[in-house]
Amino acid sequence: MIQLTHASIDFAALTESVRSTQAGAVVLFLGTVREMTQGRQTVALDYDAYPEMAEAKLKELEAEARTRWPVIEAGIVHRLGHLELGDISVAVAVSCPHRHQAFDAGRFLIDRLKEVVPIWKKENWNDGSTEWVHPGTDQPVAAPSKH
Amino acid sequence: MIQLTHASIDFAALTESVRSTQAGAVVLFLGTVREMTQGRQTVALDYDAYPEMAEAKLKELEAEARTRWPVIEAGIVHRLGHLELGDISVAVAVSCPHRHQAFDAGRFLIDRLKEVVPIWKKENWNDGSTEWVHPGTDQPVAAPSKH
Amino acid sequence: MKTVVKLFARARDLAGSPALELDLSESATAADLRLALGKRVPALEPILSSLLIAVGNDYAAPTTPVAGRTDLAVFPPVSGG
């Protein structure tokens, strides 16, 4: 399942959807809104996307993972819109016959997602300012937050 | 949370229990009963444990993970007794500020669990035979199954 | 020829619009599009060199043709997850 959603992510349903009697291992990754980033305090995040391309890239990543590991099932859900502290921004679930395959595939999916999928987050700092996070650009303020 | 249980593992509750606004990343690992192992067909597994020592070792592993990674919360639940195909035998959940920490800590916990925690599984093969899985011992039949 | 480009995130904020119409030559490449954007919206200058250009669902190389495409997008480095 590849999905962009403005609703809360149901990680339990996503995890159930990848379970299989062919799999001995399931790995779930959740990205959650962290309060502190390099000493600065976040009160909320806003996520925006280029939806058509983002969904296409997510499908490409799943396909690439399947060429590299014996993935039984995989699912990626990314939330968009306004997220509060602790909210789940992204969930990646993958099942494989053996555990190291599932760990490697899951890590690959979230690492590549953060590199190539056109989704952006905007920090809402506790001083009332907001700031798009664009890694590598010459931003006036802090370094980008990362999970 | 460290727990041995004969009941179904509620992985969603375990995952919720490690979420935190201090964490940007949660990793959940599930071990599930796989049907095929090196060409042989499993119909069920029976898990036995030395409970006092198993719980002590799980607590040691969590403590060691906390010395190696900035773990916010961690939980490990292992099921005992009779498990059918697809059932969850073990769940490991860990939250950390950043994702690679959570992946590394989660993988460490399940890898070490399989090495040192006194829990054993008995295969119930589809030919009606049963067989304890004891890695490294000279067993008459197949190699041990692994996740 | 008139070519519409979608903008996202800080690029959209700096341009003040989710899309721009540019006038490009028929042989225009992604590199030409970047130059045309900088001229059209001077406010994009601080991030112009880091902007990514997408043609359809793929990232464009500097030499990728863009003229006449109806599925162009320009945006800063991504930060999902």
Add this chain to the structure above:
Amino acid sequence: MKTVVKLFARARDLAGSPALELDLSESATAADLRLALGKRVPALEPILSSLLIAVGNDYAAPTTPVAGRTDLAVFPPVSGG
């Protein structure tokens, strides 16, 4: 001295009992316990060298004293997960 040892998994099945009482010297070590087990239960011979010995919640070295302990356990390599 009489020393009770718990058994698990295939060791318990081979011995036909979840615990055994052995007679060990007062200076007996884990290595001595292993030998005594082999003599007491010949059926354990195929896995005797691979059996793990626990004293309390810790794995014993061959030289670890065991006599008089009330928290001894013997079992084959683990396979949880």
